[in-house]
Amino acid sequence: DVKVTQSSRYLVKRTGEKVFLECVQDMDHENMFWYRQDPGLGLRLIYFSYDVKMKEKGDIPEGYSVSREKKERFSLILESASTNQTSMYLCASSLSLGTDTQYFGPGTRLTVL
Amino acid sequence: AQKVTQAQTEISVVEKEDVTLDCVYETRDTTYYLFWYKQPPSGELVFLIRRNSFDEQNEISGRYSWNFQKSTSSFNFTITASQVVDSAVYFCALTPTGGFKTIFGAGTRLFVKA
Numbered sequence: 001d002v003k004v005t006q007s008s009r010y011l012v013k014r015t016g017e018k019v020f021l022e023c024v025q026d027m028d029h030e031n032m033f034w035y036r037q038d039p040g041l042g043l044r045l046i047y048f049s050y051d052v053k054m055k056e057k058g059d060i061p062e063g064y065s066v067s068r069e070k071k072e073r074f075s076l077i078l079e080s081a082s083t084n085q086t087s088m089y090l091c092a093s094s095l096s097l098g099t100d101t102q103y104f105g106p107g108t109r110l111t112v113l
Numbered sequence: 114a115q116k117v118t119q120a121q122t123e124i125s126v127v128e129k130e131d132v133t134l135d136c137v138y139e140t141r142d143t144t145y146y147l148f149w150y151k152q153p154p155s156g157e158l159v160f161l162i163r164r165n166s167f168d169e170q171n172e173i174s175g176r177y178s179w180n181f182q183k184s185t186s187s188f189n190f191t192i193t194a195s196q197v198v199d200s201a202v203y204f205c206a207l208t209p210t211g212g213f214k215t216i217f218g219a220g221t222r223l224f225v226k227a
Contacts, residue, residue, distance in 0.1 A: 009156075035217075040122070042204060042217040050213070058214065090158065101148070102215065104158040 003027070004105035006091050012111045019078040021108050023091030030095065032074035033102065034058075034066060037088040049074055081112045115140045117207050119218035126195050127226050134190045134221045136205030144210040147181065147188045152202040152220070161203075164188065166210075195225045 007022035025032065031050050035043040035058075045058030047066040055066050063085060067075045074093075078085055088109050092102040116139040126132045138147065149161040162172065164181050172179045176193045192199055205218040 040219055042117075042119075042219040044217075045214055048213065056213065088156070092158075101160045101163055102158075103160070104150075107156040109156075 004091055004093055004103050006089075006105040006108050008108050009106060010109050010111075012113065013078075013081050014113055015082060017078075017081050017112075019081050019110065019112075021076040021078075021089055021091075021110070023074045023076070023093075023105055024072050025074075025093040025103070026072065027093065027095075027103070028071065029093035029103075030071075031093060031100075032068065033092040033094075034064075034074065034076045035090045035092065036060070037090055037107070043090060046076065081110075083112050086110060086112045115142075115207055115209065115214075115216045117205050117216050117218035119203075119205055119221045121221045122219070123222045123224065125224040125226065128197060129194050131191060131193050132195050132223065132225075134192075134203050134205075134223065136188045136190065136218060138186050138188065138205070138207045140186075140207060140209060142209040142212070146208045146210065148204075148206040148208070148215070149179065149188075149190050150204045150206065152204065154201070158204065161190075192223075195223075197225050197227050199223060200225045 003026045033048040034046040049055045049068040065077045090107045091105040094100040094102045118137045145166045147164045150158040152158045178191045180189045202220045202222045204220045208215045
């Protein structure tokens with residue numbers, strides 16, 4: 001079974017802090033994704049990566065950056081956290097882009113005070 | 114533009130009732146994939162089904178069934194004889210073939226009461 005793990009289930013940070021959300025997958029998938037989930041809005045894509053050191057912006061990249069130094073690990077970085085970044089963050093991976101099933105981690109609920 | 118609409122925000126049923134979750138999509142692409150995912154209270158989205166736009170056959174898997182109708186751009190999901198464990202948020206999603214972005218609907222929260 002594919003396993004996608006996220007470093008924290010719950011995180012509380014202060015406005016202006018730099019925040020790192022880590023995601024690791026164990027199935028040698030090429031592609032990894034970061035979404036945020038907000039009530040009534042479903043999942044919105046922040047960034048995705050189709051290879052090591054490669055990244056593409058999704059629908060809402062502002063205020064976020066990502067890093068993929070190793071195939072199995074994809075990090076989401078909030079350079080200066082703001083209260084409007086309080087949300088559930090979901091990481092996913094897939095074998096191929098687009099048409100393939102995505103496998104999700106358990107999510108990180110981030111609260112920015 | 115691509116869009117997935119799940120008009121039902123919340124549905125509440127009593128155990129053993131049948132329930133249908135609606136999904137309507139918009140796309141200009143001629144080929145695409147449709148998905149349903151389940152998000153239980155634990156938070157992790159779980160894959161349920163993937164359907165290619167060329168394949169309009171309905172599918173049944175145990176108590177779950179899916180009705181894909183290209184003519185109405187709908188991909189509805191029915192749970193027969195619902196159980197409390199079916200309580201979750203269900204997401205419908207669309208990916209154009211060859212595309213990289215999956216568009217998710219807003220989700221439908223299903224409550225199944227004992």
